[in-house]
Amino acid sequence: MKIVETKIPDVKIIEPKIFGDDRGFFFESYRDDFFNSECAKRNFVQDNHSKSSQGILRGLHYQTEQPQGKLVRVIQGEVFDVAVDLRKSSPTFGQWVGVYLSSENRRQLWVPEGFAHGFYVTSDSAEFVYKCTNYYAPQYEKSLLWDDTDLGISWPLIDNQPPKxxxxxxxxxxxRDAVYFA
Structure with missing residues (x-):
């Protein structure tokens, strides 16, 4: 596996080494020792899997208590995945990273605790899987507006139509009205 740095140092892109031939392919999608040495020392407690059709935007979500770090990837289709830094003490507070994740590029994105996270489906449909460092707690979940002008996220909207x-x-x-992390 290879780490690709982003403009926010704590957010990492992970590119697997793929072994393939005419029979198919193989790659390690997660390896604990690599992740802990190259990204962050974390334990994952929950795996999630969602399917969405083109034009759906999910997010930007975060939990104010029991914050979740997420290791995300796409196993079918393509999404534009976004992480927004909500840590007031961070030099990248209020900045965002956007990355295309697909079943073709097999990239993963590490989104640490203290970030809002969301994705927009650019293909006909997409299956999205992710590991979480904490359990889902709906009573603490918050959502940022996807089109907040202060964030200025450049979503690749299909035919410039608003997302579903x-x-x-x-x-x-x-x-401006969000609950931030320290």
Whole structure:
């Protein structure tokens, strides 16, 4: 595996080494010793899997208590994945990283605790899987508005059409009104 740095040093792209031939392919999608030495020392407690159709945007989510670090990847299709730094003490507070993750590039993104996270489906559909460092706690979940002007995220919207959102995501808070981490 190889680490690709992003403009936010704590957010990492992981590119696997792929072994393939005419029979198919093989790669390690997670290796504890590599992750702990190259990304962060973490234990994962929950794996999640979602499927979404084109134009759906999920996020930008975070938990104010029991914050979750997420190691995310796409096993079918393509998404534009975004992490927003909500740590007030960070030199990258309020900045975002956006990365295309797909079943073709097999990249993963490490999104540490203290970040809001979301993704937009650019392919016909996408299956998205991720490991979490803490359990889902809906009572602590918050959502930032996907189109907050202070964040200025450049979402690659299909035909410039607004994304399909859940009610919760459509009612997210602005970045200025968000609950931040220390």
């Amino acid at each position: 959102l859940s009610k919760k995501d459509g009612e997210g808070s602005s970045f």
